Amino acid sequence: xxxxxxxxxxxxxxxxxxxxxxxxxxxxxxxxxxxxxxxxxxxxxxxxxxxxxxxxxxxxxxxxxxxxxxxxxxxxxxxxxxxxxxxxxxxxxxxxxxxxxxxxxxxxxxxxxxxxxxxxxxxxxxxxxxxxxxxxxxxxxxxxxxxxxxxxxxxxxxxxxxxxxxxxxxxxxxxxxxxxxxxxxxxxxxxxxxxxxxxxxxxxxxxxxxxxxxxxxxxxxxxxxxxxxx
Amino acid sequence: xxxxxxxxxxxxxxxxxxxxxxxxxxxxxxxxxxxxxxxxxxxxxxxxxxxxxxxxxxxxxxxxxxxxxxxxxxxxxxxxxxxxxxxxxxxxxxxxxxxxxxxxxxxxxxxxxxxxxxxxxxxxxxxxxxxxxxxxxxxxxxxxxxxxxxxxxxxxxxxxxxxxxxxxxxxxxxxxxxxxxxxxxxxxxxxxxxxxxxxxxxxxxxxxxxxxxx
Numbered sequence: 068x069x070x071x072x073x074x075x076x077x078x079x080x081x082x083x084x085x086x087x088x089x090x091x092x093x094x095x096x097x098x099x100x101x102x103x104x105x106x107x108x109x110x111x112x113x114x115x116x117x118x119x120x121x122x123x124x125x126x127x128x129x130x131x132x133x134x135x136x137x138x139x140x141x142x143x144x145x146x147x148x149x150x151x152x153x154x155x156x157x158x159x160x161x162x163x164x165x166x167x168x169x170x171x172x173x174x175x176x177x178x179x180x181x182x183x184x185x186x187x188x189x190x191x192x193x194x195x196x197x198x199x200x201x202x203x204x205x206x207x208x209x210x211x212x213x214x215x216x217x218x219x220x221x222x223x224x225x226x227x228x229x230x231x232x233x234x235x236x237x238x239x240x241x242x243x244x245x246x247x248x249x250x251x252x253x254x255x256x257x258x259x260x261x262x263x264x265x266x267x268x269x270x271x272x273x274x275x276x277x278x279x280x281x282x283x284x285x286x287x288x289x290x291x292x293x294x295x296x297x
Numbered sequence: 298x299x300x301x302x303x304x305x306x307x308x309x310x311x312x313x314x315x316x317x318x319x320x321x322x323x324x325x326x327x328x329x330x331x332x333x334x335x336x337x338x339x340x341x342x343x344x345x346x347x348x349x350x351x352x353x354x355x356x357x358x359x360x361x362x363x364x365x366x367x368x369x370x371x372x373x374x375x376x377x378x379x380x381x382x383x384x385x386x387x388x389x390x391x392x393x394x395x396x397x398x399x400x401x402x403x404x405x406x407x408x409x410x411x412x413x414x415x416x417x418x419x420x421x422x423x424x425x426x427x428x429x430x431x432x433x434x435x436x437x438x439x440x441x442x443x444x445x446x447x448x449x450x451x452x453x454x455x456x457x458x459x460x461x462x463x464x465x466x467x468x469x470x471x472x473x474x475x476x477x478x479x480x481x482x483x484x485x486x487x488x489x490x491x492x493x494x495x496x497x498x499x500x501x502x503x504x505x506x507x508x509x510x511x
Binding site: 195207212 | 343
């Protein structure tokens with residue numbers, strides 16, 4: 068179908084799974100971080116903000132290497148996770164998801180944070196006078212009003228995760244069926260002499276998926292309710 | 298019984314205000330910029346005053362020296378904002394019910410059905426907020442505040458966001474509120490005529506907001 072063979076379809080399926088898991092698992096954390104950055108005033112806020120954005124500007128290979136150091140089987144966190152929960156990231160598809168999540172995280176936080184910053188503080192005050200404690204104001208007023216931004220951030224992160232390359236190949240290598248996502252598969256195909264004819268279906272598919280995700284994300288942001296309080 | 302002596306500061310704005318009153322309906326009158334809304338914000342706990350104290354009957358809501366500042370959601374004050382502040386993601390009915398879950402059991406002085414009848418909200422219940430007129434929004438906001446079974450109701454210029462030709466539509470509801478509910482109210486307006494029609498005691502706020510009202 069679409070000129071892709073079975074192994075290539077497996078790469079597409081793996082990419083979708085990696086991106087979906089990466090997005091779903093990091094979304095709650097991204098919401099918390101976005102809320103903290105939009106509202107919180109605490110010492111070290113600028114540094115925290117910069118650290119969150121680091122994967123956006125750092126060479127992906129560095130991010131991947133740091134992930135390897137931290138989450139490898141003998142890594143600081145990786146060893147502990149393996150001993151406590153039997154959880155392994157290195158050279159597994161879960162590691163690809165972790166790399167994709169870290170790389171996509173800044174984009175997700177930015178989109179969600181924008182929604183929280185645009186939120187009408189007057190509505191929060193109104194909710195408080197109606198008896199709602201702060202956490203309830205967040206859940207019943209802030210979250211629903213920020214929802215389009217949250218979904219847009221999720222879609223954008225999904226698109227980014229779908230195409231992640233540098234950190235992934237550094238952290239979990241390119242193992243067919245386990246960590247070889249669509250992007251890695253394309254790169255792999257380029258290394259095969261004369262393999263370029265087979266590239267086009269995958270290239271088109273990757274470009275189409277990214278474009279659709281971007282359009283969807285844009286559309287969701289524009290649908291965001293303006294500050295039209297009643 | 299309201300007893301307060303407050304110093305409110307917001308940027309360059311500074312307001313000192315003292316008041317002791319047992320009147321059930323108090324009107325705060327003053328030109329715009331006199332700090333009427335700031336005072337309501339302080340009463341509701343939305344804004345923390347710089348200094349002073351604020352007592353309602355036997356409860357202290359704020360006391361700078363004793364470091365008391367009761368959070369707004371614990372004060373049981375109904376606040377009808379000038380701009381209504383209905384939740385745009387909820388229907389009229391859901392707006393009304395927003396505070397219901399925070400009301401202590403047995404507190405049912407203002408019943409939903411009675412409020413809907415009093416403020417003629419029945420035809421609006423299923424509607425979205427965007428489709429309401431200014432007067433309708435204020436009626437919903439009043440009912441929503443009363444649904445939380447407040448011990449004190451704050452009304453901030455309830456007529457100001459309404460087209461002049463339509464204020465007459467809301468006035469009867471405000472009179473009903475004053476006469477039939479026996480609920481302590483603080484009514485803010487810049488219009489002396491409007492104030493004299495609702496209040497028992499009128500407190501004039503000085504222009505500019507420095508100095509004392511007593």
